[in-house]
Amino acid sequence: MLDQITIQEFSQTLSQPLIMPLEPGYDEARSVWNGMVDKRPAMIAKCTNVDDIKKCVNFAQSHNLLVSIKGGGHNVAGKAVCHDGLMIHLSQMNAVIVDPVKRTVRVESGATIGELDKETQKFGLATPVGIVSKTGIAGLTLGGGNGYLARKHGLTIDNLLSVELVTANGDFISANETENPDLFWAIRGGGGNFGVVTSFEFKLHEIGPEIMAAQIFYPIEDAKKVFTFYRDFTSNAADELAGYALIVRIPPADPFPEAFQGKTAIALLVGYAGSLDAGKAALAPLENFGNPILRVIMPMPYLALQTSFDQSAPNGIRNYWKAHYMDDLTDEAIDVLVNHTRHFPGAFSAVGLEPFGGAITRVEENATAFPQRSASYILGIFSGWIEPENDEKNINWTRELYNKMTPFASGGAYSNYLDHDDSDKVSASFGSNYSRLQDVKSKYDPNNFFKLNQNIIPKPDL
Ligand SMILES: Cc1cc2nc3c(=O)[nH]c(=O)nc-3n(C[C@H](O)[C@H](O)[C@H](O)COP(=O)(O)OP(=O)(O)OC[C@H]3O[C@@H](n4cnc5c(N)ncnc54)[C@H](O)[C@@H]3O)c2cc1C
Structure with a gap:
């Protein structure tokens, strides 16, 4: 246990005083994106330069303090915050x-x-x-x-x-x-x-300032058809085309028809990182597929595309994640996915497939520390909800789907999607x-x- 004088003296060496428990700003600074995480550092250092960080590291080393580092605070396992130790908070170093x-x-x-x-x-x-x-x-x-x-x-x-x-x-x-x-x-x-x-x-x-993009939402009853179409549409696609197929809840807002607001749906979210003309041609098959609730296919500012999912992932909601890499998407895998997502507990959940492949696969497995290069998709089971009383229901639902999809997965794990109970998958994520x-x-x-x-x-x- 450190005495107050030692802490005070250290605080005075930093560009900004340490934030201590009960002080204004403490709760905001210690908070992370996942509302399930509630840890209380002994002190928080809002660093503004390299020298502050060096002082934090040296102080923590000499006093044997646990250190956490908060970048954007979005790690689902809450690794940015610790109990008791020193949190190095970096949000002011954002040049x-x-x-x-x-x-x-x-x-x-x-x-x-x-x-x-x-x-x-x-x-x-x-x-x-x-x-x-x-x-x-x-x-x-x-x-x-x-x-x-x-x-x-x-x-x-x-x-x-x-x-x-x-x-x-x-x-x-x-x-x-x-x-x-x-x-x-x-x-x-x-x-x-x-x-x-x-x-x-x-x-x-x-890139941009505009790129061709599609955001199309179909009723959940069409999920099987949509996943099957998505597989065919993306399987031999140009590298420029990146498509997500995600089961989500329709936001309670315009431009979604009122009858579908709050309902579960399947969304195709596609971006084309090439010329607008080539993008228009590549996205043409989306123009006539199925009977969507909402279909938007048009050039969109890249910045708008990059913020279009923000409202669906607000800070502070409760989250529990699991993910698999997948080499292919068989009919059987689609059936399992579709059947399980019929009962969809989380209001902020997004479950489905992220694009992988293309240039990612052309880097050798050992050229960087990131070894997982050959998969075609990441299956993300990103459960999000508000009520603490629904923790168990959402966590169990997520684990069940993860287990049911394991036979279709290609192994390994994406370290950025590992949750607090995934420490057994860390070495697999480095392969x-x-x-x-x-x-x-x-x-x-x-x-x-x-x-x-x-x-x-x-x-x-x-
Ligand atoms: C809503 C949401 C959307 C996401 N979308 C994507 C996506 O599209 N693609 C994708 O690949 N991933 C995505 N992720 C996962 C994301 O990559 C990880 O959650 C990542 O850890 C977030 O980084 P952060 O700096 O916000 O996290 P933090 O929680 O601040 O930090 C995460 C980890 O990095 C360490 N760290 C942070 N800063 C530093 C530093 N300066 N030096 C050394 N270590 C540091 C921390 O100690 C911690 O272990 C998403 C996550 C969320 C919550």
């Missing part, structure tokens, strides 16, 4: 500097992907990120990063050029292909195991790269100082 000539961007690690997209789009550029704008760039990148642009341009990590970070012994270093290349390899998929990343540098690509990751962990963090993450256990003998 985004675009170099439109070199087509690169340097982004501080507390930025959200929305903040990044907004700056890069000023130049008609983007790097592949996720599909909900409040997600943190840090956690997303360190675990891989899949979204509308990944089939064309690779995962977020495949576009990473360099990082700067504070290591477990308080050093501030860079990692890229030539400087600390072992660390650069490990950081691309190995999570927050190796230090506090302070900034990332990414490659940029020409054949796990042993090499342990070597890098042993070199940069031999005492496992950074352990609130998808934790890689250092090798004892190095």
Whole structure:
């Protein structure tokens, strides 16, 4: 237990005073996206620069404090927050500097992907990120990063050029292909195991400002037909085409017809990362398929597409997730999925298939720490609800579907989708790269100082 004077003295060395329990701002700062997570750090440091982070690491090391790192706070398992320890809070380190000539961007690690997209789009550029704008760039990148642009341009990590970070012994270093290349390899998929990343540098690509997109909602009774169509539509698609098929609840708002608001439906959400003309042609089969509740197919600002799912995933609702990689989508798998989702408990759940493949698969399994390159889809079972009394119902429903879909899965796990009870899947998420990751962990963090993450256990003998 630390005495008040020690804490006070440390607080005075930081750019902003520590936020202590019961102080204004404490509850907001410790909160994370998943409302199921309720942890109380002993102190929260809102860092504004690298020096603050170094001081936090050194202080935590000398006082044997548990450390958590909050980027965007969207990790479903709540790894950004700890009981008792020191939370390193990064949201104020959110600068985004675009170099439109070199087509690169340097982004501080507390930025959200929305903040990044907004700056890069000023130049008609983007790097592949996720599909909900409040997600943190840090956690997303360190675990891989899949979204509308990944089939064309690779995962977020495949576009990473360099990082700067504070290591477990308080050093501030860079990692890229030539400087600390072992660390650069490990950081691309190995999570927050190796230090506090302070900034990332990414490659940029020409995207938008408008891209062709489709958002089509069908009655749940058509789910089998829609999944089957989705499989055929996406199976030989160009890399530019990324499609999601998700069972969701229709929002209680315009432009959805009143009769369907609040009802379960199946949505096809498609983006085309190429020219508008090519996109129009590629999306043409969607124009006549089925009898949708709502069909929107048109050029859309890339920024609008990147925020269109935000309302469906608000901060603070209760969440429980499971996910599988899938190589293919058999008729039998569709039947199991459709039958189970007929009884759909969560008002904020989204269950179905995310696109994978394309450029993602053309990176060797051991070229980065992210090994899962060959799947065609990720099956996400993202359950979201409000009432604590419905925890058990939603969790059981999620687990049941996950278990029923296991025979159709291709193995492994996506570390960014692992929940608090998935620690048995961490090494599987790193696959054949796990042993090499342990070597890098042993070199940069031999005492496992950074352990609130998808934790890689250092090798004892190095
Ligand atoms: C609504 C929603 C939508 C999502 N959509 C997508 C998607 O489209 N595609 C996709 O691939 N994933 C998606 N995800 C998953 C997302 O990639 C992970 O939840 C990711 O961990 C979020 O990063 P964060 O910075 O917000 O999380 P945080 O909870 O802040 O951090 C997550 C982990 O990263 C570590 N970390 C954070 N910052 C740093 C840092 N600076 N240095 C070192 N370690 C750090 C933390 O310690 C923690 O272990 C989504 C998640 C949510 C909740």
